[in-house]
Amino acid sequence: MTNTTVQSGANKDLTLEEAHFRARVEAREEPADGVVGLTLVPSDGGRVPSWSPGAHIDLVLEDGLVRQYSLCGDPQDRTRYTVAVLLEPEGRGGSRRIHETLRVGAEVEVRGPRNHFRLEPAERYVFVAGGIGITPILAMTGELDRTGRPWTLVYGGRRRDSMAFADRLAALGPHVRLWPQDERGLIDLADALGDPAPGTAVYTCGPEPLLRALEEHCAAHWPAGSLHLERFTPLDVDTTGDTPFEIELADGRVLTVPADRSALSVLAEAGLDILSSCEEGTCGTCEVEIVKGEVDHRDTVLTPEEKEENCSMMVCVSRAACARLKLDL
Ligand code: FES
Structure with a gap:
């Protein structure tokens, strides 16, 4: 397992390379109607990566379906992760897959954890x-x-x-x-x-x-x-007025993001290996530092103050509010 992080301008941990490992469902419970609680332990018997309250992990399901769930156990216990998953019959299928297939003994790939919802110091x-x-x-x-x-x-x-x-x-x-x-x-x-x-x-x-x-x-x-x-749900954004914009990279290359594509997809096509997960602006995985340019922030991860600071952006959903963005890539 590897896990390397750097601090972004918005004071978040930007994950360049995340922990990922196979986990086995050690226990399964039903803490409420329509909710399953899963205890996940590393299949190799090792320890889980450290985490802090507010963190979430990705569960990578069959067919590459990825869903994020908050960790709800004890961060002091490095032997396991605990998540609780609500069955959403009208959802996109992730929760149903988990309810139907992740029984005791089943295995699943885990990525993360990452945390954009930390406990800040308070009295x-x-x-x-x-x-x-x-x-x-x-x-x-x-x-x-x-x-x-x-x-x-x-x-x-x-x-x-x-x-x-x-x-x-x-x-x-x-x-x-x-x-x-x-x-x-x-x-x-x-x-x-x-x-x-x-x-x-x-x-x-x-x-x-x-x-x-x-x-x-x-x-x-x-x-x-x-x-x-x-927020677990993406912002409802009207994209009908979207226009193309440019991204300037550290090596001087300039990429054009068409009106109907995301910055993430254009960056990936250009060979930049940016981690992503939800691809709807809710998980924070694809956060990239902004060097220059104003951004139309469309994620639910950054706070209003962080959006105002304009230090980083979620490239899966956010776009330029100017002709060209320079990113720290
Ligand atoms: S991939 Fe989740 S915020 Fe971009």
Whole structure:
């Protein structure tokens, strides 16, 4: 296994070469209706690469299908990874494949981990999770308990029996509140977050309507930079007005990206070996440093502040907002 990283201008770890290994499903459970929890151990009996709460891995399925899942176990335990996968009947097939084929003893290729949803230093933490968005937050709350930092969690879901790990979390104490929608309606964000307090970080992961509501609430009531979120779904971007642009490389070559192609595909065709995974702007694998030029950022990985800084871009979806970009490639 190899894993080499460098720091980007946006202060992320840009992975040049990632760990990848075969893993065996050691255990499988059903922590909620429609959710399977998988314990994955390296097939060669080795240790898993280190990770921090908020990290995700790729599961590379048959036919090259790649899906990303947050790690929800204990980062101190280097013998295994744990993920929880929600069956999405209307999805693109990845979750169904996992539910149907990854039984105990089955093997799967694992890539990563990588982390664009880190726990930043704060005096206290407020978590709001929706549905399967509980998975990265589960690892975060475990880390905070281990290091003795205060946190609260409001965890919503359609029904109590659809909420993975709900009983385990509720047993932790009154700082965890379950919010099943069929019993309590939508999460009351003012109640869940409380009054804005200095030194408090708000973390959320869940369905898009919840994330948008939290963005609006925090923009109106909380200090800038308080909210940290992770999106699993790509931005809905109107591409009808896309135009060609140029990319200048470090060796002086200039490539043209046609209106109907991604920068990633043009760079790959030119022989640049850029790692990619989701190819829809949600995983952060294809992040590349910008040397010069303005970018039309279309990913869900970089924060608004990082997009403003314009130090790096996800070349699978983002495009130039100028005639030519110079990239650190
Ligand atoms: S490949 Fe996932 S963000 Fe580009």
